[in-house]
Amino acid sequence: MEVLHYPETTFEKLPVAIFEKSDEGAVSVAHEIAELIRSKQKKGKQAVLGLATGSSPIGVYKELIRLCKEEGLSFRNVVTFNLDEYYPMQPDELQSYVYFMHEQLFDHVDILPENIHIPDGTLPIGLVKDYCRAYERKIEEHGGLDLQLLGIGRTGHIGFNEPGSSITSATRLVKLDPLTITDAVKDFIKEEYVPLRALTMGVGTIMKARKIVLMAWGEGKAKILQETVEGKISDAVPASFLQQHPNARVVVDQWAALELTRVKTPWLVGMCAWDDALIRRAVIWLSLKMQKPILKLTDENYKDGSLSDLLVEAGNAYNLNLKVFNTIQRTITGWPGGKPNSNDAQRPERAVPAVKRSLIFSPHPDDDVISMGGTLLRLVDQGHDVHVAYQTSGNIAVFDDDARRYADFALDFAEKMNVGVASTRQEHAEVVEFLKHKKLGEEDSPLVQEIKALIRKGEAAAACRFCGVKEPNVHFMNMPFYETGQVKKKPLGEADIQEVVDILQEIQPHQIFAAGDLRDPHGTHQVCLDAIFAALARLKGREAWVEDCYLWLYRGAWQEWGVEEIEMAVPISPEELMRKRKAIFKHQSQKDSAVFPGNDKREFWQRSEDRNHDTAQLYDRLGLAEYEAMEAFVRYRF
Numbered sequence: 102m103e104v105l106h107y108p109e110t111t112f113e114k115l116p117v118a119i120f121e122k123s124d125e126g127a128v129s130v131a132h133e134i135a136e137l138i139r140s141k142q143k144k145g146k147q148a149v150l151g152l153a154t155g156s157s158p159i160g161v162y163k164e165l166i167r168l169c170k171e172e173g174l175s176f177r178n179v180v181t182f183n184l185d186e187y188y189p190m191q192p193d194e195l196q197s198y199v200y201f202m203h204e205q206l207f208d209h210v211d212i213l214p215e216n217i218h219i220p221d222g223t224l225p226i227g228l229v230k231d232y233c234r235a236y237e238r239k240i241e242e243h244g245g246l247d248l249q250l251l252g253i254g255r256t257g258h259i260g261f262n263e264p265g266s267s268i269t270s271a272t273r274l275v276k277l278d279p280l281t282i283t284d285a286v287k288d289f290i291k292e293e294y295v296p297l298r299a300l301t302m303g304v305g306t307i308m309k310a311r312k313i314v315l316m317a318w319g320e321g322k323a324k325i326l327q328e329t330v331e332g333k334i335s336d337a338v339p340a341s342f343l344q345q346h347p348n349a350r351v352v353v354d355q356w357a358a359l360e361l362t363r364v365k366t367p368w369l370v371g372m373c374a375w376d377d378a379l380i381r382r383a384v385i386w387l388s389l390k391m392q393k394p395i396l397k398l399t400d401e402n403y404k405d406g407s408l409s410d411l412l413v414e415a416g417n418a419y420n421l422n423l424k425v426f427n428t429i430q431r432t433i434t435g436w437p438g439g440k441p442n443s444n445d446a447q448r449p450e451r452a453v454p455a456v457k458r459s460l461i462f463s464p465h466p467d468d469d470v471i472s473m474g475g476t477l478l479r480l481v482d483q484g485h486d487v488h489v490a491y492q493t494s495g496n497i498a499v500f501d502d503d504a505r506r507y508a509d510f511a512l513d514f515a516e517k518m519n520v521g522v523a524s525t526r527q528e529h530a531e532v533v534e535f536l537k538h539k540k541l542g543e544e545d546s547p548l549v550q551e552i553k554a555l556i557r558k559g560e561a562a563a564a565c566r567f568c569g570v571k572e573p574n575v576h577f578m579n580m581p582f583y584e585t586g587q588v589k590k591k592p593l594g595e596a597d598i599q600e601v602v603d604i605l606q607e608i609q610p611h612q613i614f615a616a617g618d619l620r621d622p623h624g625t626h627q628v629c630l631d632a633i634f635a636a637l638a639r640l641k642g643r644e645a646w647v648e649d650c651y652l653w654l655y656r657g658a659w660q661e662w663g664v665e666e667i668e669m670a671v672p673i674s675p676e677e678l679m680r681k682r683k684a685i686f687k688h689q690s691q692k693d694s695a696v697f698p699g700n701d702k703r704e705f706w707q708r709s710e711d712r713n714h715d716t717a718q719l720y721d722r723l724g725l726a727e728y729e730a731m732e733a734f735v736r737y738r739f
């Protein structure tokens with residue numbers, strides 16, 4: 102469903118369609134493309150498409166394949182030109198865009214091979230210039246691009262036109278921006294394997310397309326999207342050049358739209374329908390903008406901050422301040438499992454039962470301590486029956502060398518104890534041989550996957566021991582969707598949901614904690630959360646305990662909830678923060694440098710502490726008590 106939060110505004114210099122979910126946006130783009138293909142077919146003409154790779158267009162390709170298989174959409178009149186390719190790159194490498202396009206689209210539709218064009222990453226450097234000119238010429242010979250599909254990089258790149266690219270640039274060899282290289286590590290495993298260069302259509306090539314659709318999904322794109330749509334046209338954000346195109350539009354999900362003025366601060370745009378949540382957001386925004394604690398804001402401040410409308414609707418500054426201050430104050434609790442024998446009317450958790458069964462779901466084996474280690478420690482210290490369920494094995498995030506080290510240990514141990522020596526020797530040899538010949542990004546052998554999973558299992562068990570979680574309360578689920586041995590996972594399946602149902606039925610928790618990365622449409626956390634939602638939906642109405650169960654969402658390693666959303670803030674003392682750090686240290690395979698560090702150079706414990714300090718400081722700036730650190734949760738009402 103397309104959602105228009107508020108009327109489009111003068112802040113936006115490109116038309117933006119906001120969809121609630123990325124899938125819905127992707128389907129709408131696919132239908133637009135299908136429409137184009139069909140209308141060209143009717144005229145006996147070719148449809149010339151400019152295509153992109155990356156995570157953004159995947160949903161579009163999926164729907165196009167469905168339309169082809171189920172609704173007779175034919176690609177026989179379609180000619181495609183891809184935006185870019187890494188350089189150098191062999192087409193059969195897993196990271197190549199040739200491989201990507203065939204896997205995601207071409208192999209599943211009836212496109213003619215001779216109509217596919219993807220920049221050639223195998224060319225000797227001396228031939229590149231002529232090749233790029235020929236690529237441009239070929240597009241022109243086909244009458245130009247009817248429609249260009251685009252994603253956007255965090256640098257603001259379109260294609261691989263990094264900051265500094267001019268509006269007239271043509272297809273050429275370019276250097277990748279360091280941020281783009283960091284973002285590509287997820288596909289190449291290690292930064293040093295990411296090519297430093299790429300062949301890309303120019304901004305000028307893209308601008309010549311008759312129609313352009315730029316897509317962005319997830320909160321990670323929100324900031325650069327806002328700059329693209331609302332900022333000045335500048336080569337510092339190459340995507341902003343699209344503002345000059347007569348027929349370019351932007352399709353986003355609600356999370357990528359978060360930084361747009363009409364979504365973030367709608368009171369700057371026009372009249373608002375004020376409710377408690379919006380009032381809270383506005384007052385917090387004003388307090389931070391004016392650099393004044395909430396209780397010190399005056400009528401004058403509200404007027405200066407474009408919030409006089411709120412004064413008219415909701416009363417004077419004094420009342421507004423108090424109302425919002427009290428709401429935030431009530432989110433703070435040192436009793437994440439509820440405070441026994443206390444009036445809980447205004448507390449985030451219920452007092453009864455005094456001892457709760459708390460079930461913490463952790464998508465990977467370390468998300469529990471990274472994201473809510475302080476709260477976990479408190480729950481244990483306060484005598485709750487704490488269970489931790491590790492949803493996936495996390496095996497792909499272990500370095501090959503660590504697997505080798507543990508294989509050596511297993512052999513040494515077998516020889517020392519003189520047990521199972523022959524078979525261990527054989528398996529050890531198998532591991533050594535496999536790792537010696539392993540290609541970049543290649544799937545691990547089942548044996549290596551098993552070793553890596555065991556390494557992470559041992560670390561998680563050690564962290565639980567350190568936190569005082571009882572051994573029988575530590576559950577390793579190994580959800581099957583994850584077990585591909587590759588970054589790419591299977592979709593959520595029945596077996597995954599059943600595993601979650603089983604564990605919920607076994608524990609019958611009073612409260613659940615889960616990684617709630619609702620704003621990131623990709624990745625393991627989302628699938629793990631979907632499995633929990635699906636399992637709870639099945640049990641609701643069937644099992645009485647579900648009605649009394651609270652579901653608390655923590656954010657993963659990357660982001661924190663906005664202070665205006667937080668419903669439970671658990672303070673962490675300096676000593677508790679140290680204990681939390683030590684619990685994170687138990688995950689040795691993820692320490693110093695991780696296989697998947699994401700786009701943040703800090704170690705997990707540093708990110709976690711910075712984030713917890715930041716939340717505490719925000720509360721302090723708003724005029725609430727000053728704590729060392731805080732963990733934050735939002736309650737999901739299912």
Ligand code: F6R
Binds near residue numbers: 156251258259261
């Ligand atoms: C891909 C391309 C890039 C991506 C951009 C976003 O062909 O040219 O500009 O569109 O880096 O990547 P994702 O979609 O993976 O976030």
